[in-house]
Amino acid sequence: MNDFEQEKFFRITRPPYSSRKGRSFHAVQIDPDTLRNCNYKRNYIIHIVENNSDRLSLILAKGALVKLAVKKQYSRRVEHGGILTVITPQYLDLIRPSGEQIVIMLGSHARFKGVGPVKARTLWSTFGESLFEILDNGDIVSLRKILSENTAKNTIDAWRSYINIDAMRFCNAHLGLSVSTSFLVSDYYQQETISKVSEDPYRLLAFGVDFNECDRISVALGFQLDAPIRLAAAAEEALYCHLSSGSTLATRYDLDIWLKQLLNIPNNQEKTECYVNQAFALATSCENILDVGDNELQSAGAFTMEAYVAQRLVNLITNPSKLSIDEKRINFYINQYESKKCFNLNSLQKEAIFGAIKHRFLIINGGAGVGKTTLLDALYSVFHVNSDNKCNAHGA
Structure with a gap:
């Protein structure tokens, strides 16, 4: 197995940001057993080329742990003897930590707001391995022994991203869906993802997967x-x-x-x-x-x-409309607007203003450049001035 085929493990050090044809995030490579940084002189940019990648910012926050297979990469030297490597992944998974690895993840992941390294260590020392069961079951009562109620609820919500790792992997690595779409599908169906998609792959149409791609997946799953x-x-x-x-x-x-x-x-x-x-x-x-x-x-x-x-x-x-502005006052407000803008509305625009005040439903139509936007601006001005005058009258 050469370097481009090996799975690599990373911790995200900056949240994803928009980049050319997708989103990118900074990361450091970590040891899969200890989750410690492998090389402090090497930094990485992971570039995900997808149209619907905005949602990645919700999942791949700072501190998230990921595993990926490299599709292509290139490296260059940077200041102080460091090396920056840009990777485009073939597929990408979240890593569900085990043992004391959870202390690092809870203490550094941006989605676990309010936890931090100290409380993460306290959670581990208090609950040990049962902490995973507490998080899996959404046991807020137990977490409340260490965390505030809001932080406990947020921690459970963030943890759900890691419950569905198998579903995410099924969609991304097995079915070949994009990383973003895999997150969308697994987040929606949760623990039922594999069964729901396997029994009807055309459910993926609702997530922006085109019909030909659904056909490919359907055939791969054994459908005729x-x-x-x-x-x-x-x-x-x-x-x-x-x-x-x-x-x-x-x-x-x-x-x-x-x-x-x-x-x-x-x-x-x-x-x-x-x-x-x-x-x-x-x-x-x-x-x-x-x-x-x-x-x-x-x-x-x-x-x-x-x-x-x-x-x-x-x-x-x-x-019927509940507005009550007499015709004289409407004309006064229109004159104020015309004086302020230094031009006059035409007769049809004025007629439309009166119609909008009299009726709760009115269609304003016309081709480009006939004055629809100007009419709406004038109408807003009439309503705004009338509202201000009413407030002043009540205040007096």
Whole structure:
């Protein structure tokens, strides 16, 4: 096994920061048994190249312990004879400490706020190996013997990141998902991650994994291309593809276009058509897809959002405005605004201001440059001045 294939162990010394096409963090290499620094003259920058890497800052805080396999690296000499090595990992895991290693982690990890080296040592001397069970079980009562209630709760929350190391490794190293996505999935499903993803890999669509990648994982897990979970997922994904193009409703013709792209079998149109027909049949019985009549389908999410917006509009339209500003005062406020800005609003803009005051729901539309933003600024000014005057009147 050469140097590029070996697993290396690190402690993060600075929280991740934005870098080119991803996020990076500073680290030192540590001995996996003692967690002590291996070489004080060597420093590392771990660079994770991913689009959705922002969430890493929540997990890979200062003091976190990680294990990784090196994909590529390069080194250069820096001041005072030191060496800086930049590593792009093939995969990355959190390290769950054992024995007294937990003292180092609890005492240095930025997510364990309020603990610190002294309290970490006190926790270990008080509970010993049972500290791991206390943390795993979320036993705040026991931690309260040493820590404040808020610190105990925060410690339990931070520890959950380490409970799911097996889930994280399954997603990242076994399935080949990105580090960020692996954190997202394992954090959401917790101890059920492996079972949930194994029984339906297309659940990963909800975490930003594209359909082709889900197909790759599905095949690796032993599913066939005509598996019902794949075809049902394709129907739902087709609806969301159509939604992204600007329409919440889709006819069979609309979905047919998307499904043929998702389920395409190269050089086998007959099998592709068969899969598409099966996907349609499964779509009508899927709880996440609604048949809204006239041979049109809609995702449950889009239907829920539209229903909420529709009800909200009804409430706004049917309930009268509670604002009471007379026409003379509105004109006075508009004149104040025009004098301050040194230009006059046109008749339609003034009409829209009166309409917004009279009605709880009003649509302001128009092309670029017609004055929509100016109108909103003027409307805000009228409301703001009227509110200030009311406050002054009450104060008087």
